[in-house]
Amino acid sequence: MRKLVLLLCIVQYALCIDAASVKSPNGNIELKFSLDGTGRPVYEMTYKGREVVKPSHLGLVLAKDKHASMGMEEHDLMNGFTIDKEETSTFDETWKPVWGETATIRNHYNEYVATLSQHWLGKRPVGVNGAQMAPKQHQRTIIIRFRVYDDGIGFRYEFPQQNDLNYFLIQEEMTEFAMAGDHKAFWLPGDYDTQEQVTQETKLSEIRSRMQEAVNWSNSSVAVFSPTGVQTSLQMKSDDGLYINIHEAACADYATMHLELVDAETKALTTQLGGGSNAYTPNPKPLNYPLPKPFTFVSHLTPDATGLKGAMQTPCETPWRTVMISDDARDMLSSNLILNLNEPCALEDVSWIHPTKYCGVWWEMIVGRGNWHYTNDYPSIKLDQIDWSKVKPNGTHCANNEKVKRYIDFAAKNGLDEVLVEGWNVGWEDWANMWKRDVFDFVTPYPDFDIKMLNEYAHSKGVKILMHHETSSSTQNYERHMEEAFQLMNKYGYDAVKTGYVGDIIPRGDHHYSQSMNNHYLYVVKEAAKHHIMVNAHEATRPTGLCRTYPNLVGNESARGTEYEAFGGSNPDHTCILPFTRLQGGPMDYTPGIFVTRLSEWSNNTSWARITIAGSLALYLTMYSPLQMAADLPENYEKFDDAFQFIRDVACDWDDSRYLEAEPGDYITVARKAKGTDNWFIGGKCDENGHQSVIKLDFLDQGRQYECTIYADAKDAHYETNPQAYTITKKVVKAGQTLKLTEAPGGGFAISLIAK
């Protein structure tokens, strides 16, 4: 570990005339900051002298609140600024993640900090005798902090505690990202409540015309806010080969950011068209700021139930806004910029946090062969009015003693750490989309799930059961029961919980990615940590690297997972996009490992997974996560036990990772060194076009021999017509050799290299 902070200079300015400039440690990235003629902050960014972000404005529009005591007046944090102070410094530190892709992470950046202030005269107060008093002089200070890394920049707004900026409401954050061209973009429709759509790949200029199709396509959009609104992390590629990614880091008690593109047809931003109209801000202010030029993204925060975007108390800051950049796509995947911008680990004891391989009573319910619920005999359920011991079972309830024991046996036999069991607790009969607040109690098992016996059975075989808390997005209900639910977990020896947020948020009107919900998700993680419980939150906000600070947040869904292979399928290129987008903020519980891709082989479901078996194995490498599921049924794995050997062998925590080949939407190849060993594992995954992979084994220890097992697509393999055709080859290899592998359409490969 080395830690080095150099304070380079502090300069006091009365007025800023020239733009300040800061370069990345290697000099490739340059960041410039200035104020325009109206005192509006402007930044721009280049990479190797090429424009990445053209001059773009920064600022926030504040909502006028009914409470005069908040001292809001009418001043936005948009313009009229002067620069009070500029500071630059260098930071270089290497830290160790609790789990991750590498044993250590270097956090090396040059920082530029501008302290800005607005000054204005308040209204002339009227004295007790009617006399006109002298108007009060007001001053507000904000700080904009930039960190310039070799692989991108991060910047945020900071609001020091001060008399004229104590509490404030955000009508909209107006951070601009002016793109230098009509880049290709991998985007999801901007949506306040889902991020599970199919990724679209279009030019920026085609987003508007594609939007309706994109929304219809996946049939999962819920709350789309603009015909040019997209989500982050947004991966782009310029015509001249620059890879650009916009996302955010450390979004905790703040609304999740979307991006609204200004294109040639834009007349006004959605916010300018009346977003925020409600009883609390009866007249959303017209935003009389000039519309930026086409190809500019403007931040658009997720609103609360009243349409506003945030309630803030100083001292506070926004999340970091990030722009990652490289001319090599592999750098997008190996970047630690998002993690580095998060705070260090906040937990003192992390000994109880462990990477986990698991299977679970899950896929057969997703596919539709069995059910989460126990009875079909009630049109609706009230938890306090039912005697479950007298209820007639439907016979299709999956989370029963016999089946769970079967999964525990399978896990124990194959070295899997845990067994997820969904549908174990009462309330599944009418759990979703009914605006039902008291939907689960999280502590009462169905009569056929003997919680004591099953946990004891699992523990006797060295396996744990993985808890499941579907909240049905009734967050108030979950918070009421959470402490008791965690105590139950401690009592029976659970150490991890998969949470779920399916459906509309209760309290009604709130959204999945609002400030209050982001606070809730982190509240759950913090409360869980007190009980030494790891959290894997599904349908929660897309992650922004908070797992550095709270490493018991071992996973999130927050994108289109494997379940969609049972809901009509995902495109073969989907898993070649996710590492560039969704995975930037943290690991995804993608639940890979489907071997029997034609679901009709064992169910009535006509959907099918767009992947070969070798491709499925590759995902355990290319989709980094400390939590890896073997999602298919035990009996399906038993049919392909030689291929399943790779899942038994593969690690899920790493000392090193090398991205060998990458192109978003096309292919990804990565080699990883298993934690605390000399063994390497390599995975390659490609899209529907197949891929020829050439792997130079120059990362192996010189002179050492490795037992190499290659799980590859067979010659005629194809994700649609021949997904189960694979070959397994064993040989001895050493450093300097080259492996050439052919990935089938929708296929891939997986390699284990065991040091001799």
Add this chain to the structure above:
Amino acid sequence: MRKLVLLLCIVQYALCIDAASVKSPNGNIELKFSLDGTGRPVYEMTYKGREVVKPSHLGLVLAKDKHASMGMEEHDLMNGFTIDKEETSTFDETWKPVWGETATIRNHYNEYVATLSQHWLGKRPVGVNGAQMAPKQHQRTIIIRFRVYDDGIGFRYEFPQQNDLNYFLIQEEMTEFAMAGDHKAFWLPGDYDTQEQVTQETKLSEIRSRMQEAVNWSNSSVAVFSPTGVQTSLQMKSDDGLYINIHEAACADYATMHLELVDAETKALTTQLGGGSNAYTPNPKPLNYPLPKPFTFVSHLTPDATGLKGAMQTPCETPWRTVMISDDARDMLSSNLILNLNEPCALEDVSWIHPTKYCGVWWEMIVGRGNWHYTNDYPSIKLDQIDWSKVKPNGTHCANNEKVKRYIDFAAKNGLDEVLVEGWNVGWEDWANMWKRDVFDFVTPYPDFDIKMLNEYAHSKGVKILMHHETSSSTQNYERHMEEAFQLMNKYGYDAVKTGYVGDIIPRGDHHYSQSMNNHYLYVVKEAAKHHIMVNAHEATRPTGLCRTYPNLVGNESARGTEYEAFGGSNPDHTCILPFTRLQGGPMDYTPGIFVTRLSEWSNNTSWARITIAGSLALYLTMYSPLQMAADLPENYEKFDDAFQFIRDVACDWDDSRYLEAEPGDYITVARKAKGTDNWFIGGKCDENGHQSVIKLDFLDQGRQYECTIYADAKDAHYETNPQAYTITKKVVKAGQTLKLTEAPGGGFAISLIAK
């Protein structure tokens, strides 16, 4: 106890031609029910043959939800009904309240129950091959249950569990109360977030023209919804001397009801003008139901953040809608109709619930001589970022060890049970109206409040400290900390909590009287009961008799309390109105007992209480509550120790109560027999006009002598000019004698009768 249920008749109808009729046990009240030509339910009500409620419609408008799974279709529960079944029965039971105005309460009514159904054909489904399938036959059943008492009626809607009515959203309840004339009404502006305004006394026809003045008057209105919207309980008086009161009973997991008056100028109801417009119901349905005739009230429920009024799951029911009626104003006060319509006590052990007299560290902060907060040195506070031991105290913090001990000594000396201490816990520096979620933790005392020492000191003197939990309406924060807060109370021996809900509700957009908030208040009461804690909730929903079911709900504020005497004052008639309105639903923690009414005598506050000392003593009888505060400062009481003797003596739980004289807004005289004794106490309170009271002592035991102490206004007493002029007279009286007393303007009297 006697319990008698007579099933009188069950009749099956295909069509209802004639109206059904039910009379009260004594025959004075008649209730008729029928369907109109469109199948809309209609009821009407007479008292001794005179019209009380003219034919009025019943029904609910449902919101169309985006979730087709809820099976909403477009069918309101308004018309198209047929009567499936009618049932009548009689019920007569006498029950014992845990605390109350009388030792027993008789619950005697005749019941009429109409089972109604709607039938319709669903949309014609399209088969897999495009074939038109047969439309599905739908049926919905609701029940309207009427209970007819001698002192009024209650009715509610019931929704049995059924396939076509499983979950539903309420756009508006459309219950009508068509008044028979232009009655005088005692009303508060309808408001979603406050009920602390000054009561207006006007004709119904004058409500609209008075509204703006009424809203401005008290300066406390927050969310007024209509120029003719008013709150319940609404007390009226007809020109021919009928006293009519509209309120509700047992409002638990349902929005609080307001009333919107249709007058000559009404063009449309507020609901019809677009209430409910939001993302979840993009197009509030136009309500194409005819506007009722002038002098008709229509129910208007408190909305949630999305504008809707309720999310329901069958089986369920609405609260009872009540109409109390008499030609004697005293019957309004002695009525137990609201309590009788609530469910019996739900708590098994009630031994820990006790009526309580208390004083408290409160009034001097309300008046402004001291503060709740501890320091002035921070523009804002973040609880997790401050070391209180190092904070500079402001020197005006009231809840300090010395002062609290002074109050404990005073309570012990004067037989008061508990001492309320507000401002004991950290967070008061910036607690209100800042949209601050994490405002209090409810467990951390300020450095000058030694929670262990003070509780031990109090207990050593036979006194308890009364806990205070101001939530600042951040209900999510309170629910997160509540369990720990109650555990702290148990640890230190607190057995009662005063809760507060000042300011706007967090989660933002919600309202104080919405379904979710009403659920919250009752959730707190139920959780408190598990810890044997009594609850006195301020700023919470006006009560509807739930204290019968949960008798640990020993008090509520929910109206303009004594604090307003320090905020500009309340009218002298205020306490002659509240027993007819606010107190119908349950006891009020009015915090009476101000002896030094000119606050400038001991503070910089120029406000003054509009009451004489004798009048203040009367409030301990006329404002029934099992929780009675002696609100003034100990030093103020010590100046008038002979008058304070009455507060020492008076009981706060009763075996019997006799309302001797009453006229809303003018005067109230009541005699009460102290629980478990033969002693009686009598109180008389009048408005600004004074009152001559004549009291026949015919309720005393025949032949027994009573030591009678009379605390009366002196001859020249006056609430403004001479409030501290009182006389104390002692004599021996017996049954049959008559007492004649003169109440000064804004005055009253108090009498103790101790059996010899």
